[in-house]
Amino acid sequence: MLLTSFLQDLLATGSITVSGQPVPFETADLEATEKLLREYYAEDRLDLPHAAPAFEAAAALWAVQYLYYTAVLAVVRELDEAAIARHLPEFEGEVTPAASYSADLSLRYLPDLLQLAKGLAPADTLVVRLRHTARQWPLSFVGHEPADDATEATLLAHPALRGAYVDRIIGAQDRQRASQPHLAPLVQAALGAYSAQLWPDFHTFTLLA
Amino acid sequence: MERLLVLAAPDRPTLGAVRHLPGLQAAEAAGQLWLRGLPATGELPLPVRALPAVQAYELDAQGRLFAAGQRTPTALLPNLTWQPLAEFVPLEIPTAALPAQVAPRYQVRLVPSGRAQAGAALLTTLAAWQAYAEAAPESRLRPLRFAASAEGQVLVLGTPLPPLASQEYWQQGNLLLPAGFDFEAALLGPLLAQQLNAEADALLLFSPDGSWERVPLAHLVPATRSAVRLTVASFE
Structure with a gap:
């Protein structure tokens, strides 16, 4: 239950523990993580303005794994470009409002890792990869990378996400x-x-x- | 020989003058009051001598009554139920000649004020508050706190206040006064705060008619969207 414990620790304490090397997750672990993400979504949506987009499990699970492997790759610096590409794949689905918000449940923690990675090795492969991701998921990277126009337009078209996006812009000034x-x-x-x-x-x- | 006095029944209140003397007992029979327990010899105490006695007797061991200074008994002591004088003549609380005066409670009065005060709180309905919180920017909710009453009224505090149709209040310490009103006397504010909220653990919400209610500070919660939604859900 590596991923489940990782997410539980993150939500409960804000601190995380990762293993030394990136390892694949077991099916039971992914199922338990999805259940936890659904509970987190149900709680988090209460603070979103208007009606929140639906939960999209694929995007939520992709994002939490992305966050986990980013933490590993930020610590284990000897992993090469191929490892980064393998463990930090693009989201294969469409970036709908539901996908944006479901992924944001985990991706909102990624800017802190981006800052950490920048400090360790400016402009290295991991940083480039994270900055690319940041442009694709602007809701989670307010205060950091500029947004990709198309994904931001999708965001702004949804009342709840538009409100949350503006809230975050003001919050982060x-x-x-x-x-x-x-x-x-x-x-x-x-x-x-x-x-x-x-x-x-x-x-x-x-x-x- | 024991000495006894006999008084007429209507003179019972006069026994109050000797009520404090120890050992006295009294009984009533046939319209007469009988008093015993007097000193057997010597001069009787002055209060006893002042009683309006109609007869004085000496009693021997056989229950025969001798008129004072006589050697021949004139009667037998009737069978009486003796009571200690303190019970025979119980105390009564006197009625005052004038009724006591109850200090009137001061009715707080608010009067229209020409002094403009910044709004610090508002009272609105839960429905209006929910409608606002559903879409309000987070930056506008963050400075606010709120408390809901069982009747579905919501007190919102903080600045800037939300743009809601509501009764607005200005704040003087822990007192919330309706906008446009003030106490009729300037000193009333601190005095009322001290008298009505000595612990300073509540806000006192005044109505224009001077009535007020306590809103415990502990009941105020940060105005997050989730807090508003959960409050609404608790009413459903």
């Missing part, structure tokens, strides 16, 4: 995103008449943009 012409009005609408209170320098950089 992501100037790069907030100054984008298509995002600035959304952020402004969320701040309302209280931008000076909720994001004191918001008007400074949006006016200059």
Whole structure:
């Protein structure tokens, strides 16, 4: 139950333990992890505005494994490019709102690992791979990499994800995103008449943009 | 020989003057009060001598009664039920001549105020609060706390307040006063806070008519979307 324990520790304590080498997960482990992810989804969706997208098990399971192997690869630095490609595959399904949100349950923790990987080896294969992933899953990487236009458009088309995305931009005070012409009005609408209170320098950089 | 006094029954209240003397007993029969337990010899105490006695007797061991200074008995002591004088003449709490005055409770009055105060809280319905929280930006919910009543009313605190049709309040310490109102006397605020909320563990929510209710601080929870939704679910 390697993956299940990994996820349980992450959700309960915020700290994780990974084995020295990437190993495949057993079927029972994946099933138990999916059950845990479903419970996490049911709890997390209560904080999402509007009606949350449905749970998509394939995306949720892909993301938690991606997170696990990223942690291993960030620690075991001798693993080569082939190992990175093998253990950090692209998501094979369509990046729908359901997939975005289900994957986000785990991918939201990835920016911290991205920072760690950058510190260990700037611009190495793992970092390049993570930055590519960050552009594909913008909901999980607010405050970090810029988003891929197409995936961001999918995100913005869904009321719940659009609200959560703008919330995260404000929460992270992501100037790069907030100054984008298509995002600035959304952020402004969320701040309302209280931008000076909720994001004191918001008007400074949006006016200059 | 033992000395006894006989009084008329209507003079019973006069026995109160000797009630404090030890050993006295009394009985009533045939419209007469009998008093015994007096000192056998010597001068009787002054309060006893002041009693309106109609007859004084000396009693011998055979129960014969001798009028004072007489050697011939004039009667036999009737069969009486003797009681200690403290029981025979019980105390009564006197009735005051004037009824006591109960200090009137002060009715708190709020009056319209020309002083503009920043809003610190609002009272709305659970339905309106839920509708707002469902779609509100997280940055607008984060500064807020709320408490719901069993009647489905919700008190929301924090700034900036949500744009809801509601009764707005301004805050003076732990007192919440309706917008546009103030106490009729400026000193009432601190005084009421001290009198009504000495532990400072609650907010006092005032209505324009001066009535108020306590909202324990422990009942206020952070205004997360999940907290609002779970609160609504608990009412269903």
